[in-house]
Amino acid sequence: MNKYFAGIDIGSTMTKAVILQEGIIASVIGPTGPEHRILANRVMEEALERAGLPFSSISYIVSTGYGRINVPFADKQVTEISCHAKGISYLFPRAKTIVDIGGQDSKAIKIDTNGRPTDFVMNDKCAAGSGRFIEVIADTLGLRLEDMGGISLQSGNPAKVSNVCTIWAQQEVASSLAKGAPVSDLVAGIHRSLADRVARMVKRLRVEKEVVLTGGGAKNIGLVHALAEQLEEEVQIPEEPLITGALGAALLGRDITDKAAKNNTALKTKERVLETVKIL
Amino acid sequence: MAEEKKKKHKKRRTATKAAASIGPMVKEFIGGTNRARAEGTHKIAYTFIVCHHEEILRAMDVLPVWTENFAGICGAIRDSERFLQRAESLGFSRSLCTYALCGLGFDQWREELGEMPPNAPWGGQARPDFMVSTGQILCDPRAKWYQAAQQYMPDVPIYNIDLPYPLYDPNHDHREVWGYYHKYIVKEMRGFVSFLEEQTGKKMDYDRLKEYVALSDKTWNLIEETYNLRAAKPCPMGTGDAMNTMVPMNFKMASQEAYDFYVGLNAELKEKNAKKEGIVANEKYRLLWGGGLPSWFALGDFNYFNSKGAVFPAETTYRMVAPLDEMDIPETDDPIEHLAWKWLGYWTFWYDRARKRPGSHPDVEWLINYIERYDIDGVVMHEAFSCRSWHVGLIWQLQQLAKIYKPIPVLMLGDSGQKKEGKRELPSLILESDIIDITSYSEVDTRNKIDAFIETLESIEKSKIN
Numbered sequence: 001m002n003k004y005f006a007g008i009d010i011g012s013t014m015t016k017a018v019i020l021q022e023g024i025i026a027s028v029i030g031p032t033g034p035e036h037r038i039l040a041n042r043v044m045e046e047a048l049e050r051a052g053l054p055f056s057s058i059s060y061i062v063s064t065g066y067g068r069i070n071v072p073f074a075d076k077q078v079t080e081i082s083c084h085a086k087g088i089s090y091l092f093p094r095a096k097t098i099v100d101i102g103g104q105d106s107k108a109i110k111i112d113t114n115g116r117p118t119d120f121v122m123n124d125k126c127a128a129g130s131g132r133f134i135e136v137i138a139d140t141l142g143l144r145l146e147d148m149g150g151i152s153l154q155s156g157n158p159a160k161v162s163n164v165c166t167i168w169a170q171q172e173v174a175s176s177l178a179k180g181a182p183v184s185d186l187v188a189g190i191h192r193s194l195a196d197r198v199a200r201m202v203k204r205l206r207v208e209k210e211v212v213l214t215g216g217g218a219k220n221i222g223l224v225h226a227l228a229e230q231l232e233e234e235v236q237i238p239e240e241p242l243i244t245g246a247l248g249a250a251l252l253g254r255d256i257t258d259k260a261a262k263n264n265t266a267l268k269t270k271e272r273v274l275e276t277v278k279i280l
Numbered sequence: 281m282a283e284e285k286k287k288k289h290k291k292r293r294t295a296t297k298a299a300a301s302i303g304p305m306v307k308e309f310i311g312g313t314n315r316a317r318a319e320g321t322h323k324i325a326y327t328f329i330v331c332h333h334e335e336i337l338r339a340m341d342v343l344p345v346w347t348e349n350f351a352g353i354c355g356a357i358r359d360s361e362r363f364l365q366r367a368e369s370l371g372f373s374r375s376l377c378t379y380a381l382c383g384l385g386f387d388q389w390r391e392e393l394g395e396m397p398p399n400a401p402w403g404g405q406a407r408p409d410f411m412v413s414t415g416q417i418l419c420d421p422r423a424k425w426y427q428a429a430q431q432y433m434p435d436v437p438i439y440n441i442d443l444p445y446p447l448y449d450p451n452h453d454h455r456e457v458w459g460y461y462h463k464y465i466v467k468e469m470r471g472f473v474s475f476l477e478e479q480t481g482k483k484m485d486y487d488r489l490k491e492y493v494a495l496s497d498k499t500w501n502l503i504e505e506t507y508n509l510r511a512a513k514p515c516p517m518g519t520g521d522a523m524n525t526m527v528p529m530n531f532k533m534a535s536q537e538a539y540d541f542y543v544g545l546n547a548e549l550k551e552k553n554a555k556k557e558g559i560v561a562n563e564k565y566r567l568l569w570g571g572g573l574p575s576w577f578a579l580g581d582f583n584y585f586n587s588k589g590a591v592f593p594a595e596t597t598y599r600m601v602a603p604l605d606e607m608d609i610p611e612t613d614d615p616i617e618h619l620a621w622k623w624l625g626y627w628t629f630w631y632d633r634a635r636k637r638p639g640s641h642p643d644v645e646w647l648i649n650y651i652e653r654y655d656i657d658g659v660v661m662h663e664a665f666s667c668r669s670w671h672v673g674l675i676w677q678l679q680q681l682a683k684i685y686k687p688i689p690v691l692m693l694g695d696s697g698q699k700k701e702g703k704r705e706l707p708s709l710i711l712e713s714d715i716i717d718i719t720s721y722s723e724v725d726t727r728n729k730i731d732a733f734i735e736t737l738e739s740i741e742k743s744k745i746n
Contacts, residue, residue, distance in 0.1 A: 066724070066728060078735065079732040080732075081736070082732070082735045082736075112690065112691075112692070112739070112740075112743050113691055113692065113743075114739075114742075114743065116739030116742065116743060117735065117736045118704065118736060118739065118740055118743070119707055119708070119736065120732055120736065122728075122729055122732075124722070124725040124728075124729075125712060125720075204675060204679075206679075
């Protein structure tokens with residue numbers, strides 16, 4: 001009988017789901033709203049629809065991300081550190097250092113040969129060390145977030161953004177813009193500033209090759225370049241960087257199921273019901 | 281000025297009866313200083329812990345008010361914000377030591393009112409007759425805090441004791457120079473005695489001082505023996521409790537009460553060890569609190585670690601004693617000279633061991649010693665943003681530890697992509713917040729980090745080669 005596993009990653013900005021068999025058979029990405037449980041249900045429903053599977057066919061579900069406890073149907077909750085480690089190791093078997101730049105935090109993870117985390121650092125204190133930094137500046141400059149990376153690469157003279165606080169940096173950019181600084185230089189400066197902050201955090205772990213960048217930040221080509229420059233290392237990017245946590249969660253679910261089968265122990269799972277959650 | 285409404289904060293569950301008895305002990309101590317102020321029975325001195333001067337204060341019947349301790353209490357009961365805000369409104373930056381900020385905010389308020397601020401935590405901090413600061417290397421507010429406080433209490437004199445110790449040099453034996461340091465410290469302490477004599481109008485009774493010094497030596501040895509009982513498996517008492525049981529060690533040294541407290545704790549731990557009664561039912565991981573002051577408002581995080589099967593059998597923070605019989609200090613009958621030697625013996629305690637291990641350092645050697653003595657699986661530290669002196673060395677200590685000490689045999693991925701046997705460092709976690717500034721703290725983020733660290737410990741356990 002075919003076995004399927006699901007991983008749900010409720011991040012601060014995006015909610016992701018992956019359904020796994022031998023490989024990924026469906027994945028869904030949606031924005032995280034104020035009601036995590038509704039989102040979890042929605043992405044799960046959609047992932048099942050895309051995979052053409054009934055909910056009852058999922059053998060094991062692992063939830064991750066900062067909203068992981070708000071997935072009522074998850075059989076286990078695992079932190080995003082372990083899930084990213086597992087997911088990236090599956091995609092890049094020689095990876096040793098993972099950098100995850102998310103919407104509201106960033107982290108660096110060292111992993112072993114089995115895709116297990118051996119050390120990590122997290123920045124959850126400062127928005128200027130997360131994807132939010134670029135989002136705020138894009139808004140200030142009236143640019144689309146997805147265009148920011150490409151624009152930054154057009155600069156020949158990246159601006160120096162000296163403020164380390166998102167709000168003050170926003171003001172600094174607005175003031176430089178008023179003085180006539182080219183937009184591409186400002187955008188490049190912002191990318192450098194974020195990459196510099198993230199690199200300083202990553203270096204605390206002693207960077208080892210191969211380095212993989214994941215999370216929303218990996219979708220920004222300007223940031224990938226800036227980070228590679230700061231780390232003085234080549235940086236690998238997954239095909240879909242947003243789902244590596246959910247993929248890792250599904251892979252961990254598969255491991256748990258395999259172990260139970262090997263040890264001939266019963267697998268504790270939740271009832272496969274997508275409850276209706278009402279918003280007040 | 282915003283005044284935070286006092287909220288009832290849930291008490292942390294302690295593992296030992298001894299730790300649970302500390303709250304009332306501190307309350308009584310603070311109450312005692314306020315009674316002494318009201319009745320004029322004793323002179324009261326603002327001062328700092330770890331100055332090796334408690335014996336002198338007690339022999340002169342001076343009551344110490346440990347200003348860091350009071351700020352810690354404000355933090356622990358989550359009532360520091362109004363004092364921090366007041367200090368900010370006086371022009372002090374939030375990035376200064378928040379103990380000092382809290383104290384300054386409190387003092388200015390008390391001086392302005394001419395009485396304790398409303399609902400002062402545990403009765404409030406008594407106005408001092410004098411302030412004893414210190415120019416020692418431990419941290420900068422020790423000299424500057426009271427100078428700032430003098431702005432609000434210009435009639436209160438300050439005496440500064442300078443307590444240096446030779447800095448570590450891997451190529452030189454500290455004994456080559458410590459005689460000079462000793463001479464200087466003795467002079468500083470004698471100057472302090474003269475100051476106290478002037479302030480109290482009494483002469484120092486050196487026989488009495490000798491008795492206090494002997495009592496404190498006896499207590500040092502007892503603490504060392506007692507804390508070593510925590511090496512047992514399962515661990516009978518963790519760092520969460522030790523953040524309470526450090527009170528007699530740091531605030532009541534040279535008192536019979538402190539000695540008796542550790543006699544009680546010693547008996548309690550022996551009893552727990554005999555019954556194999558640990559902090560947690562199923563002890564999975566043994567962690568070292570490797571440095572940094574705790575977030576006093578979040579001591580419940582230690583219980584959260586416990587809920588994951590992790591215990592802290594040891595900590596370097598507040599372990600302000602070392603075994604006297606292992607210190608290579610000269611014997612003397614003069615109590616002041618002995619206090620000065622004890623100071624030097626304590627601060628140079630790990631120097632010889634560090635010199636024997638290439639790349640080591642006394643602070644790193646201390647960690648390694650505890651890792652082995654207490655059979656530790658991982659190291660946790662706390663970077664309190666406002667505590668610069670702790671903050672400065674923590675990351676370096678961890679990096680140096682990782683570089684020179686790799687006790688875990690694992691399979692590693694070689695450059696060619698082949699798996700090979702190797703040894704790795706202990707995993708570590710750095711928590712980030714503050715000592716008493718709760719605005720720097722997020723319980724969700726902190727516990728997410730703890731969860732991830734526990735998973736890391738689990739994965740390292742699985743990777744170990746037996």
